[in-house]
Amino acid sequence: MGKRLLVLHGPNLNLLGEREGRQGGRLADLDAALLARATELGLELKVVQSNHEGVLIDTLHAERSGLDGVVVSPAGLFGSYPLMEALELVGVPAIEVYLERLGERESVVGEACASTIEGQGFHSYLEALERFASGDLAGELTEEDEEAVEEEEVAEDEETEGEEAAEDDGVVDAAWSGDDEEAEEAGKGKTLGRSKKDIPREKSLAVAPAKALARAADAPAKALAPVSGSRKTLGRKGVEAPAAAGTPSKTLGRKAKGAQGTPAANFLTRALVRQKIADRLAGRLTPAELATWARSKWTDVQSGAPAESGYRDLLEDYLQRLTLSTMPTNKLSDSDLVDMMTRLEG
Numbered sequence: 115m116g117k118r119l120l121v122l123h124g125p126n127l128n129l130l131g132e133r134e135g136r137q138g139g140r141l142a143d144l145d146a147a148l149l150a151r152a153t154e155l156g157l158e159l160k161v162v163q164s165n166h167e168g169v170l171i172d173t174l175h176a177e178r179s180g181l182d183g184v185v186v187s188p189a190g191l192f193g194s195y196p197l198m199e200a201l202e203l204v205g206v207p208a209i210e211v212y213l214e215r216l217g218e219r220e221s222v223v224g225e226a227c228a229s230t231i232e233g234q235g236f237h238s239y240l241e242a243l244e245r246f247a248s249g250d251l252a253g254e255l256t257e258e259d260e261e262a263v264e265e266e267e268v269a270e271d272e273e274t275e276g277e278e279a280a281e282d283d284g285v286v287d288a289a290w291s292g293d294d295e296e297a298e299e300a301g302k303g304k305t306l307g308r309s310k311k312d313i314p315r316e317k318s319l320a321v322a323p324a325k326a327l328a329r330a331a332d333a334p335a336k337a338l339a340p341v342s343g344s345r346k347t348l349g350r351k352g353v354e355a356p357a358a359a360g361t362p363s364k365t366l367g368r369k370a371k372g373a374q375g376t377p378a379a380n381f382l383t384r385a386l387v388r389q390k391i392a393d394r395l396a397g398r399l400t401p402a403e404l405a406t407w408a409r410s411k412w413t414d415v416q417s418g419a420p421a422e423s424g425y426r427d428l429l430e431d432y433l434q435r436l437t438l439s440t441m442p443t444n445k446l447s448d449s450d451l452v453d454m455m456t457r458l459e460g
């Protein structure tokens with residue numbers, strides 16, 4: 115199972131995009147982009163928005179046991195001592211994000227976080243996901259560090275293979291038979307086998323606030339360990355131009371144009387979406403399968419894949435709704451799905 119992250123959106127973010135009177139760039143767009151990126155990175159996400167400090171804190175308390183990380187977007191609660199204390203109490207590594215630049219505002223919540231990412235629109239959040247996936251929570255790793263991490267992972271894999279071979283040789287049985295020396299050896303799992311030097315991790319936290327340092331050092335190794343297969347570009351600084359402050363960009367997190375094959379293969383029509391919804395209603399697709407399909411199509415459309423003329427916005431909107439439909443707050447009933455099919459009729 116991938117790392118499990120909780121994303122907390124603070125007050126007023128439910129009206130994101132809407133209050134600015136813009137099309138797009140809404141919370142649903144952000145959540146869809148987060149879910150798409152999380153899937154690519156092998157992360158599991160739970161996303162909660164609340165206008166109430168207490169609800170954010172209660173959510174942290176309720177979810178704490180199964181979590182590997184928290185992405186917290188405090189919005190106007192940047193000065194919240196209770197939220198900061200809750201983050202410290204639950205002891206899960208956290209990254210604080212802001213769409214816009216903090217400017218003169220001083221974040222208290224950030225005192226409990228390994229790092230703060232600000233002023234990059236949606237990309238602030240996406241970068242946080244990437245940092246959790248790579249284990250470089252402060253985003254400080256250089257290319258050399260990343261290479262060291264990769265080498266370490268390879269060495270670790272080889273070590274694990276060796277251990278597995280040893281298990282085949284009956285060493286694990288010894289662990290149960292009371293042979294202390296052999297048992298100790300056999301008990302060296304992946305975590306224990308991890309190199310103590312762990313230079314990148316220390317370095318990655320070198321600029322984190324003292325409290326965050328202490329907390330991250332106590333955090334479970336798995337929460338900080340790099341995930342194999344994470345992109346080598348992670349930890350880069352300033353490679354992508356930040357989105358203008360306050361203008362969350364829909365382009366962020368997009369795949370490169372053409373990455374999905376020929377335009378014809380990507381052509382999105384009302385008939386296609388209708389068919390998928392029909393498959394779901396007939397039980398040929400599970401809700402999760404439909405959501406996964408919708409997410410990949412939504413990503414294609416965001417990348418510039420062609421869509422039926424005159425229906426692009428509607429199709430994009432429906433794909434988003436289907437993508438988010440596995441979340442309890444965005445569930446679609448059968449009659450919602452039938453309604454969508456009716457509106458998609460030609």
Ligand SMILES: O=C1C[C@@](O)(C(=O)O)C[C@@H](O)[C@@H]1O
Pocket residue numbers: 126127187188189190211212213214215
């Ligand atoms: O909605 C926003 C954006 C914001 O949450 C941010 O992430 O930059 C900061 C809030 O103060 C403001 O109300």
